[in-house]
Amino acid sequence: MIEGAAWRKWVYFYIPLTIFVFLLLFPFYWMIVTTVRPDGELYRPWNAPNYTPFWTANPTLEHIQYLLEETLFSTWMLNTMIIALASTAISLVCGVFAGYALARLNFPFAGSLGTGIFITYLVPQTLLFIPLSDIVRNFRLGDTPWALILTYPTFLIPFCTWLMMGYFKAIPKELEECARIDGASRFKAMVYIILPIAVPGILSAGIFAFTLSWNEFIYALVFLSSPEQKTVPVGVTSELIRGDVFFWGPLMAGALLGSIPVALVYSFFVEHYVAGLTGSVKG
Amino acid sequence: MAQVVIRSLNKRFDEVHAVKDVNLEIRDKEFMVFVGPSGCGKTTTLRMIAGLESITSGQILIGDRVVNDLPPMDRDIAMVFQNYALYPHMSVYDNMAFGLKMRKFDREEIRRRVQEAADILGIRDYLHRKPRQLSGGQRQRVALGRAIVRHPQVFLFDEPLSNLDAKLRVQMRVELKKLHERLGTTAVYVTHDQVEAMTLGDRVVVMRDGVVQQVGEPLELYNNPVNRFVAGFLGSPAMNFAPVRVVAANGGGLRIENDGLRLLVPPDQAGRVGRYAGRELTFGIRPEDLRIATDSDPPDLTFEAIVEVVERLGSETLLDIRVGSSAMVAAVEPSAPARVRDRLRLAVNPERMHFFDPETERTV
Numbered sequence: 041m042i043e044g045a046a047w048r049k050w051v052y053f054y055i056p057l058t059i060f061v062f063l064l065l066f067p068f069y070w071m072i073v074t075t076v077r078p079d080g081e082l083y084r085p086w087n088a089p090n091y092t093p094f095w096t097a098n099p100t101l102e103h104i105q106y107l108l109e110e111t112l113f114s115t116w117m118l119n120t121m122i123i124a125l126a127s128t129a130i131s132l133v134c135g136v137f138a139g140y141a142l143a144r145l146n147f148p149f150a151g152s153l154g155t156g157i158f159i160t161y162l163v164p165q166t167l168l169f170i171p172l173s174d175i176v177r178n179f180r181l182g183d184t185p186w187a188l189i190l191t192y193p194t195f196l197i198p199f200c201t202w203l204m205m206g207y208f209k210a211i212p213k214e215l216e217e218c219a220r221i222d223g224a225s226r227f228k229a230m231v232y233i234i235l236p237i238a239v240p241g242i243l244s245a246g247i248f249a250f251t252l253s254w255n256e257f258i259y260a261l262v263f264l265s266s267p268e269q270k271t272v273p274v275g276v277t278s279e280l281i282r283g284d285v286f287f288w289g290p291l292m293a294g295a296l297l298g299s300i301p302v303a304l305v306y307s308f309f310v311e312h313y314v315a316g317l318t319g320s321v322k323g
Numbered sequence: 324m325a326q327v328v329i330r331s332l333n334k335r336f337d338e339v340h341a342v343k344d345v346n347l348e349i350r351d352k353e354f355m356v357f358v359g360p361s362g363c364g365k366t367t368t369l370r371m372i373a374g375l376e377s378i379t380s381g382q383i384l385i386g387d388r389v390v391n392d393l394p395p396m397d398r399d400i401a402m403v404f405q406n407y408a409l410y411p412h413m414s415v416y417d418n419m420a421f422g423l424k425m426r427k428f429d430r431e432e433i434r435r436r437v438q439e440a441a442d443i444l445g446i447r448d449y450l451h452r453k454p455r456q457l458s459g460g461q462r463q464r465v466a467l468g469r470a471i472v473r474h475p476q477v478f479l480f481d482e483p484l485s486n487l488d489a490k491l492r493v494q495m496r497v498e499l500k501k502l503h504e505r506l507g508t509t510a511v512y513v514t515h516d517q518v519e520a521m522t523l524g525d526r527v528v529v530m531r532d533g534v535v536q537q538v539g540e541p542l543e544l545y546n547n548p549v550n551r552f553v554a555g556f557l558g559s560p561a562m563n564f565a566p567v568r569v570v571a572a573n574g575g576g577l578r579i580e581n582d583g584l585r586l587l588v589p590p591d592q593a594g595r596v597g598r599y600a601g602r603e604l605t606f607g608i609r610p611e612d613l614r615i616a617t618d619s620d621p622p623d624l625t626f627e628a629i630v631e632v633v634e635r636l637g638s639e640t641l642l643d644i645r646v647g648s649s650a651m652v653a654a655v656e657p658s659a660p661a662r663v664r665d666r667l668r669l670a671v672n673p674e675r676m677h678f679f680d681p682e683t684e685r686t687v
Contacts, residue, residue, distance in 0.1 A: 214408035221395045223425035
């Protein structure tokens, strides 16, 4: 903590904090204001006498109404939810088992295998989607949710594996050894002892994976084409930007509603999530 | 009934030969202590008995079964770890019940056994708590409880007291001893603390660099160490060593001498020491076998020393002394009138002199 005169606290703590919070939250504020701003105000020129960019006098829900009634937004939400949940589930299961194996089982080449998995995470998606689109076409998965459910794990599994590996390594080995002497097989020791202790790690891996797949753009843009199959990020940008016309109101409403699930997930698990990233296990 | 038999046991980790050809028979109901400096292979040996470490070569038998290829769960053993290894997400009760649940005991039997163990260890009031709400001593008790509810054939202890503070360690040591007397289960106990080894063990195994140095009852090891390492490792303060030369004494017999000592070898030792006549030898004497000399002491069993440090412990006084070029410690009566820089004459107990070959370090 900062000690000394009160002005030091202001200069080194409160003022930087305020700037930081302002920079972080302003885009959200802008999004909300634009969502509830009537079209008449939205397209008012900056030199008009009643130009009010930072607030609105006549808030309206017409953009949200338009979004929900005139577009497939609710379908996109459902698609995104299903795809994000399914790919997160697949990646978590694989990541937990792989992370455990790499952290605990001393098999040959465990170290180089771990590094190999990490390297696949470093390959940029903007390169990977080209070969992947070929695979998706060969398996006739194009324009179905499976195209994303099965391709998202290509970057989610390495991520979950590494996060879980670090977490498992922090759990004292003796706990497991003791369980095995107590009468548990290696698998049972993992299920009854290691996994319950690793819950914060599993939760943070899950939240991360969910967020990454919720926000994913490139694969969704490339692998899906019909409007009723799209996810929120792709649907909003492709259906509400027509040519060079930006439907700012519905666009911002879509962005706002689309970010609510992720915000909810974070706020529910924030404590576990922080523990998972920073935490250690105390015996 | 469970003795533990170890035959020609070896363990190699890549280039390190951690345990070398250990042969040992731990009798039924015996409390066997493995002691040695860190890295001597004692913990590795214990972990091989537990099945947590694979065996490079040799055999381990528990009861009459060769357990080399049995997983830990099938060896009917219980182990207490240095860091307790309590399951942090379970209550004390569940920690103790876990092993029984895994073995599918019925609920009533589990409850009875956990209560019984909790009564023995005095942790009945904490059964619903989580490990993190317990003090170090209480955690240690829970770890013990988890071991005893199973009624295993063998207890394995891996330095269980080393995380406790000094006072608690002494108290738990006594309780462990009582517990063993009450349960009578064969126990293998690993420690680097020679006091624990001496007080707890029915027999003690001293190891160094993966090799068993000596096996025997604590006092046998203390009084008749087979080599200089065992002699120096057991006992606190440690035995004094000084290089000496063996020469013929004027009135017959043998004498050992160096730049500060000039002592007559007792006649019953003369035969063995005689082979070193005219050669170097290592002389060893424990601090408590030195005392301040009186006029009645024969002069060829005394020597002169300069006091460098006086440590008054109350029950005895330790004198750090210089004898010629070697440093020694003498444990004398608490009221001894010694002061720093005093010149004193000290007498040795002739029956408790030790001699070691300077090259092989074996007892002569």
